Amino acid sequence: MNGSLFQQMLEKGDYVPRFYAYYYKQWKDYQMPYHQHDSTEIMYMISGECRIDVKANDMEKSVTLKKGEFILLDAEVPHRLIVEKTTSCRMLNVEFGFMESAGKAPSLRQIMREEEEVMFLLNRPFTSLVLVDQEEVYPVLRSLVLELDRRGTDGRTMTHALFIQLLVCIARLYEERERSDVQLSELYIKRCVDFLHQNYDRPIQVKDVAAEVNLHPGYLHRVFRRGTGRTITEYLTRIRMEKAKMLLERTDIPIHEISDYVGVGSRQYFHLLFKKFTGSTPVEYRLQQDRNAWKYGEPK
Incomplete structure (x- = not known):
């Protein structure tokens, strides 16, 4: 199986995370060629800023990633990193997929059942998602990478627990943003309707x-x-x-x-x-x- 978050089998079977790559990197005056992974990737901006280009559905979109923001890229999505000559950035990247559970840790299916926000996130497929951290994601992501450096990528209780915490943090950020967007949309609609009634x-x-x-x-x-x-x-x-x-x-x-x-x-x-x-x-x-x-x- 590939590393997409949006596979139906994740809801039907018992799967846990499998980590492929995790690293810090300082970038300056760099243009990465388009590429894609079999895994899901998190690119977290620690400092500076950069541009991420993403290709999906025969369209290309660009986002500027700034300090405290991160992008979640689904598996098999072509993307590239652009760092201008006048800027630099430092990032923490983690790439992960899934493997069948050996029964040592809760599976993704169990987490989806217990955490409504995770179910909300995983039932809304996307190619890429940019979120602003509220100083909750980075500490967990950093701890996860440190644990992986210490203990390796084999299934470990601590790495699984940190991944669950990371996924819940991301899901809650996403659900909160979507709720805020709905509330803002309702405000815009009310103002429009009032304007129409008055004019x-x-x-x-x-x-x-x-x-x-x-x-x-x-x-x-x-x-x-x-x-x-x-x-x-x-x-x-x-x-x-x-x-x-x-x-x-x-x-x-x-x-x-x-x-x-x-x-x-x-x-x-x-x-x-x-x-x-x-x-x-x-x-x-x-x-x-x-x-x-x-x-x-x-x-x-």
């Missing part, structure tokens, strides 16, 4: 909403659609059509003016949108309503 009567484009919340339009589009199930344009149209329904039901505003009240500049386009949204034209909708009911209903 539906004006011409609005996605770039206007993005500027209001200080996000790139493309990123905002993805966040908003993931959170609401609709695009910003679809959400705005719904607000406008609901407002048009209210104005047709409860006011005497001439139908030919209502498009301006709801921010649709073209009256013909407004009629098309309204018919699509309600199944009736604005004229038909108004005729169907008892417009006095809201005025003369029983007092509350």
Whole structure:
């Protein structure tokens, strides 16, 4: 088996870590060729900064790794390290895979059952993952490497225990980041929705909403659609059509003016949108309503 974290057999059988390489390295003015490993790799930035290029799904992405950050690279993922002439970095690297358990230590499957964050991490496959350490990962990683230097890579209780601690620390960082991202996304969506409700009567484009919340339009589009199930344009149209329904039901505003009240500049386009949204034209909708009911209903 290869060293990927995302193999189904890790959930079905009893496997423990197997370490292939672990080393400290100072880099300066260096460009590594693309390469890949059969194992999962952790590259931890102790000091300085560097660039990591990763190829996945016929695409290439680059990340800048700074002090206190680390990247987790899945097995068989092409990557390379770039250190510019004006910078240097010091890293700690650990490469590991898995082997069948001899019964001396808890297996990965057992850890997944006991630690929800580990299950959360291993059920969300990725090619690479960058996380910011909260001064929890490096001490464990350093202790693991020191133990490996002392005792070798054979299955040892202490190395297995340190690996479990390392994996739990990483999983908790990941789960916390994902939870924070969701909370931040919810805040952006709320601000967008408030802006739409307060400005539906004006011409609005996605770039206007993005500027209001200080996000790139493309990123905002993805966040908003993931959170609401609709695009910003679809959400705005719904607000406008609901407002048009209210104005047709409860006011005497001439139908030919209502498009301006709801921010649709073209009256013909407004009629098309309204018919699509309600199944009736604005004229038909108004005729169907008892417009006095809201005025003369029983007092509350």
